[in-house]
Amino acid sequence: MKLLKHTTEHIQEVVTDPCGDIKTKFKRLAIPIGSLGRLEELATVYISIRGSVNCTIKHKTIFTMAGDHGVAEEGVSAFPQQVTRQMVQNFMDAGAAINVLARHVGAKVVVVDCGVATHLNKNQFSNQCQEQDLRIKKVGLGTKNITIGPAMSRDEAIQALEVGIELVEEELKNGLDIVGTGDMGIANTTPSSAILAVLGKLDVETVTGRGTGLDEEALQRKIRIIKKAIDINQPDPHDPIDVLAKVGGYEIGGIAGLCLGAARHRIPIVLDGFISTAGALIAHAIEPKVKGHLIASHISAEKGHKLMLKLLDKIPLLDLNLRLGEGTGAALGINLIEASIKLLNEMATFQEAGVSEPNRE
Template structure:
């Protein structure tokens, strides 16, 4: 990073407890089932145990942190709808009338929306100190944000996690709402990975062929104009990113700092996770992929993070819906892990592990 000293903010980030992870894996092997019969869910629960520092982790209190913000780049015709939709959907989070609200109710999770930068205030949602500005700039005309605003958004994301940790949340999923944020995410992804615009840009919420062509041209022009420095995450986010992306990067940093498992949603939150991991590599150890979305670059970003999504459902909703879809699987895995009899309990010999 340049100019800013991040040591005070992230100096407490450490790796999860590897001894606890190994002990949790050993516990899985003692349960009266075929070895590794629960597949990747066994490693997932073991990682959660390591993060919480106990062989008996808890994921009963679940939250979905949703950061809402508008993007000035919408003025360039990169989305099918106008940015007035952001405020409408954000308001619907409060009334429970969104896809993620319905899914969260079924999954036993709380929806936790924040206005971090919607163009207009939303009654019941807009609060200080979370809102930084009324949207970002059009990054074809000027940088999306100042460095100060970007850093403020990152710190607010971390503060949100601290507050939710104090309230007893044991696992957090991530979501976002902001018209135009697949454009900002693609721009940030191109800068951080070096991949071409054509690889990293999809149709978002349903662009036509003409709209997609325009979107790619806008991203290419913005990157050519501002030349964001991939070694400086704040530079990238401030020039072509968004307040939701910067805030989500802070959420992932906060989850690492306060030792809370963080479940990624789709392409947008995964790009934010990559930004966080570039700020502090240990963040990767606190991240859990949920699904691989229809956005073509999502799989590429997950690969960059060294992650593989357990669900491939061709979802394209955002809001944290894909992350929420993972929660019931985790609950089922925890039920097996905590409640199933061991080989000793039923007095039969344990399976032997054979390697090839």
């Protein structure tokens, strides 16, 4: 709890372009004002968070947080629980979608065992690539079944949050200019939907989607299960740690901690999809000043994601019908943000290019 308290106490409000330096720099470039659209907005957001108009993006890390969920035994996913462990192997073998996209944008992937239901260690993964790193930060061997009782204890919820904070602190030693969030956990759209329903005070039917591809009968069962979990556990919407403990997940708590830890050091956080944004909702409920550090990479095909982004007042950069997770959307978002910073730093000014400036009224 001490680390969590220290972190939240040192998160500062983000003020957009407080001295007007970013706007002035864009006005000098040999382009019509505002012609780069949301790329100008992206550069402005990134620089406002970092606090320097001359900042660059060199060190990019995507954290893929893995954890299992006891509610999987209720049949809320189209895939068996062992897929979480198998996908961690795939991440470490550099064969997953996030590995491909991270290589494409020049980002490092850190795979984190927050609560996979089997014991993992680095020696199990013989085909490790330099682009991947495995961190064992296990809070427990998967959460408990939320239709029976709380997913975890309050102490475990705090531990999960502090896992995310610790990851940021560790990665700062290697250099860290931007953070991407990702997830892996069979059945994790179920706790994410529950978190959204509770914190957003929304109907379960409104927030619950098909996850990995449920048919209509399975979807209705999932809705009933989420309602049951909320009724049994009675999570307090005014206490985000209670919500995380009652109906959340270890990797969701870890993502929330990433958001808090990065915000404490004025590092922009690029959110992936539904599960990552559930973590961001928890972080925002703990400390609202986190919001200014968040960038929504895309809008997921998962039904409730649009509602999550509305609660955070975020407009996504992309709409590609993605619903994979892993950090794939975050990787694409990082690519756009880096492009926006390069445009601001590398384009010629009117004077340098020998181009006439626009007429002034």
